[in-house]
Amino acid sequence: MIKQDNLHGRQILIKNFQKQKASQYGNLVSAFSGDKCLRCGQSKFYTLPTKVRQCMTCVELKAVFETDFLLRVPSTNFEKVTGSILTWGGRLTKEQQKISQQLVKYLKNKQDSLVHAVTGAGKTEMLFESIAFVLKEGMRVAICCPRVDVVDELFERLSIAFSKTQIGKYHGNAHPPSFNYQLIICTTHQLMKFFAAFDLIVIDEVDAFPFESSAILHYAMTQALKPLGQKILLTATPSQALLTQVKKGKLNYLLLNKRYHGYRLPVPKCHLLWQRNAIGRFVLDFRLKKILSQFIVDKKPILIFVDKIAKLPELKTKLKRFYPDLIIDTVSSVDSERHQKILRFREGKIELLLTTTILERGVTFENVQVIILDADDAIFKTSSLVQIAGRAGRKIDFPDGEVHFFYHHYTGAIKKCVSQIKRMNKWK
Template sequence: MKELWGRKVLLKEMNEEKSVDEVSLKMPAMKEVDAKTVQCLRCGQLHDKKNVELYSERYFCPACIQLGRVDTDQQFYHLPEPEPIARNVCFFWEGELTKGQQVVSDSLVDSVKKAESRMVWAVTGAGKTEMLFKSIHYCLKEGKRVAIASPRVDVCLELFPRIQAVFPKEDVVVLHGAMTETYRYTKLLVCTTHQLLRFFRAFDLLIIDEVDAFPFVGNPLLQYSVEQAVKENSSLFYLTATPTKDLMKKTAQKKLELSILPARYHRRSLPVPKIKWCYHWQQKIAQGKHPRVLTKLIRRLVSTNDLLIFCPSISLMECLETILKADFPETPLTCVHSQDPERLEKVMNMRKKNYRILLTSTILERGVTFEGVSVIVLGANHPVFTTAALIQIAGRVDRRMVYTAGEVWFLHDGCTQIIKEALQQIKTMNRIGRERGLIDEM
């Protein structure tokens, strides 16, 4: 019944249903809080009884229904994690940490030893994953259980082979909503934050990557899942390039330790966005006219690098695509957004340099690396671009070892506080990086 160790699952979610009744612990699936309210014990959400009644005093949870329905007729099956037993763990990594990465890596190992939680605020393109290896290795050697979770499936799929390569003899399982593989017990796993809802007191170390990304940020259900998934004595690591105000508050109150990595592994400062006024960009493009400022800038930037142009809406992006195809007939370009069925193919073709210009919605704001690109944000004053989004977008430039003089431009027709904050944060990180001797002057 290893399958139930540290898990909290319904009977229908189990691979082996037989004999489960005799061996496992049972926990209620829902709880009556008061005469009017029920709570789901998978996702922690409270519901007004009258909204979630199935039939005579039987209730269900709509909040986590995408994982299969929880209702008052069911119960969770669970077995506690066994006591950890120290063991040998094969660790294979030939890379070398930079001075800045080493400091963070050491503090993470330290936190694991003390069972304390820590946020790592590392700039975009800093090389976050490598800094985790030592603390993961330490935990596994102690016989403990480790999970790396991300709100985004694509991040999980990218992390999995890297983790497996470093721990080549470990059985690593990857869990997400669209997988076909059945669950099995492992000491090391990579999963989406939604999958944590099926765990209970499982992990000695839980790492949440991109903690400020959708759908984790501001989602009480996923935050509950994290609290439930860790053991009482455990470490939680949050990784982010753009921490939320909430997390910053926790570090200020010392509820969360903080490590800052202000510089990238290649020791160059973050590109600071240049801001430029672009009069009536929205109206002009909607009328099929190109703003002169924009076309002039594109012409200059594509002479040295490929170009990503971030647009605030799909309709505007499509208008701009038509305009640019007429203006730059020799330059292969396309546009991409989240509903685009060819989205993966287009991104791959941009990476292969089959396109020179890619117009995109905010879907490419994080998680992707292109070689030799410049970036334009068209309408950086549009409300779709938050401070975190602008910092992430600016962070697409100059991520590789080879320097290509990529630039970041924010075009706007009214500079906002959000734009100013993004610039301020980028400059602050560069200043800290210089003070700590982690950045070389060019």
């Protein structure tokens, strides 16, 4: 039997026949309140032949019926810590330290914050002081990321920075034993499993899919946060909605337009295509050929982004025809070997990696050079283009990576991306 101490702050779906046994763990509430599902916050129902309503929004997650209940286990604080809790041995830059101190100040004043920092600015490290402050006060923290890959990478980094703290990692492929972790790292969907559990919730890449446009996930964040809890939102490309909240005084705004190593952001070089494809069956665009050949001579890892998963196998075959000795592979969200391939690319065992927007955020590769094919496709919004361009030049030893956009139409998204990067490079 699971101990109640391991369920603090949890929200669990309970069937009617489990009601009596579950009541000993916490508060039971009906899954539906009038015309609202309390699990997802939505009001889209289907009435079964038995006259029982079912939440249609929750169908893809786990079916919820109006006869069901939600078990909400009360959350309790941990003991306060007097000694040091941060075991990170690094140092912040002057600009990072300023934002780090401001975040702690806002937390003490019970205020929410938006950190607008360029890709590669070191947003994670700027959070350490805030996380340490909350943990030392005996309170709980959840750090939420848009994708599994980012959760895995962040878990490794935080396990070093907070080695004295037990950290829980939750996503679709990670289900640790039930435990009352004081610090958890998870995908945003996992917040649906908590209620009034956290004193601080950090949303990394708040503008990214799926969180940005999901009413369900925004509701989940609100529900998982304690009534007096705070939010820290991180992004390199804030939406207009977030900036509006700043103007209304609902969010404190902190800007860092410089990478931690002090070098400027790589500005994308734009290439208009006249032919149908940059990589044809027998012909390679002469500019792309020149760029790739130079990268190969210089032994630089190459990351090529495409708009559709279906294109990956064909492009790999075509590129192997032009570069038979080059180690080429593909990776996407449906690839069962995704994590292993990313690791091999990071280790230099793959020289050219074809991918999709799955790698647009949250990953760092040393000395990588970036190319986007069909950069004018609708899937490449301004925020995506900025994030992809931000994969280059992140390491202090290789701050001058190249970024190339190939397209048939110079879209507004491409124009805004280039303009935004140049503007960030000018600001002091």
